[in-house]
Amino acid sequence: MIDNFWAVVPAGGAGTRLWPVSRAGAPKFLRDLRGSGRTLIQETHDRLTPLAGDRLMVVTGTAHAAAVADQLPGLPADAIIAEPSARDSMAAIGLAAALLERRDPDAVMGSFAADHVITDQQGFAEAVGTAVAVAREGWLVTLGIEPTFPSSAFGYIRSGADLDGHPGAQRVAAFVEKPSVEVATGYLAEGGYRWNAGMFVVRPTVLLDLLAEWHPRFAASLRAIAAEPDTLATVWPSLPKIALDHAVAEPAADAGRVATVPASFAWDDIGDFDSLATLLAGDEPMTVLGDAAAVHAVDATGLVVTAGRTVAVVGLEDVVVVDTPDALLVTSRARAQEVKAVVAALKESGRTDLV
Template sequence: MSSRAPLDHFWAVIPAGGAGTRLWPVSRSSAPKFLLDLTGSGRTLLQATVDRLAPMAGPRCLVVTGRAHREAVLAQLPELGPDDVVAEPSARDSMAAIGLAAAMLERRDPEAVLGSFAADHVIPESEQFASAVQAAYRAAQQGWLVTIGIEPTHPATGFGYIRAGDPVPGLSEVRCVEEFVEKPTTEVAAGYVEAGYRWNAGMFVVRPGVLLDLLAETDPEFAASLRAVAAAPDTLEEVWPHLPKIAIDHAVAEPAAAAGRVAVVAGRFGWDDVGDFASLADLLAGSGLKVLGEPTLVRSIDASGLVIPAGGRTVAVIGLEDVVVVDTGDALLVTTLDRAQEVKKIVAALSEDGHDELI
């Protein structure tokens, strides 16, 4: 446990959304991945996120989640009060979720600095993470919109990248952001890694008023609507469906970076967004055939990969390499680690066929 004192007026904002379709049938719309223990630690991804931020934020935490998951979030986080878990009437992407939290904090704590971190990421090195957050906090106090850029471990094509420029005067650990770039091809990604670009993990630290004022420069009605809902919460149902469905990166970060108003702190810690079963297998300790769940339910001979025996039945695997077997009782998935990204296609097909009870 960290011995760090909480940062003054620092608030943890945790957007908790998404169904994690690449992790079906473990992750479902009714029980998305952030509500699950996917590392075998005994804590769900959401609980681990709150644990990680508690040394900096103390009790100051806002979770923004879907209405269907609000009660589950409150049950997993009994330390939070009802006003600390905000229920979205519908999914409107990250700008609406984080923007509403910013508008609420702008009124609740005029000196607030918010740090927005997704509920479903895995970060094992808490101390290194805390150091990066502290550096971002110091820059945010000076009016910057700050992101934490992850040091790439390989030329990934599934993430956007951040190109850093000159250091921010007086803040040696912080650099100006020259550009956010979209998900590249493998060849382009290799060039980015060699040139020192960083992965964009969607981590932002900023004063609430700064974030909303930046949004107002490109979409004044959007910013005004968020502030209006914060002032009159009973208008949420009326206003929410009319808000733009856009990510914070496109709505604020990219135009603000072009104007020289975004900074980046290097995140020198392990990070994973647990995007599919191959990523999940890499997170689990051991070699050969890895098991998430009750190991006595799995029998294997000359096999490797990942098995999740969540259906309570014995699963036997013989002579298969890099296999993925997920048994939840009402659904059985068999694929390979190489094809794990394609699981979302099965979810889409089930949805088209009207099998909503399975997704």
């Protein structure tokens, strides 16, 4: 347990790249995507509880608040903050910061998405412990994931000078946008680059003061809501839709106010079925999420997600088959990202019941 450490879990973002497993009504954080028996938000909770105890807040959409409460029955009702509408990560995390600023003047908060996979509890705890120590000194701290391959799916953190007194911690020279694979390969060869997993540790007041430097009205609105929670519904729609990275982290890095702590634990945000296949890959040529006995693969590799129905796959390499009660997806690992196009087409044709 870390003193005065508060875990903030933004649980939002109905991504479309894991359709038909993930739906607007049932986003991936509510799903058991590892076949572990726990959903991703339950695993996130389990990972944070040893560090934060019951100092955990979930920020989620009103549509999912009841499901979150169901899945995390130990959580007090006021630990779930329901956003009236989706207004991106700055509003979600900023609101938690504003509430915490009033509640615990010594708080250090860490923000960890509800749908990431981290199984190395020890490595995670150590990195967060270091990040909290750095954050207490007034830094906005981001965890930098040691890259294992030149991914074009993540933004990168470029490290600067070492930070005194905190071995391993460094200033952030810059955040860089998702690069091409070629550019990413150069980053890995050059060294000093880490994946930006969007995990921030910071004192709530520091975060809001930084926000106030570039978006003063935004910061003031968040603090106003925290002072008068009844105003949430009326003030919320006026908040800018902007990611924390753009609103605060990037300008703060330019101003020399952001530090990074290296994280060597394995991390995945399960961006699509290709990364899910990598995450789940075992000894069998065909990886199965669900009842493996229901899947018959003959000279076939890839990923099958089954809801229990018999699935036979014959003579296909790196195929992705995702079977749910009302919708079926068949694609390849290489083209898995393009399921977005299907979701867009379904929306356009009015099949909002399926997306």
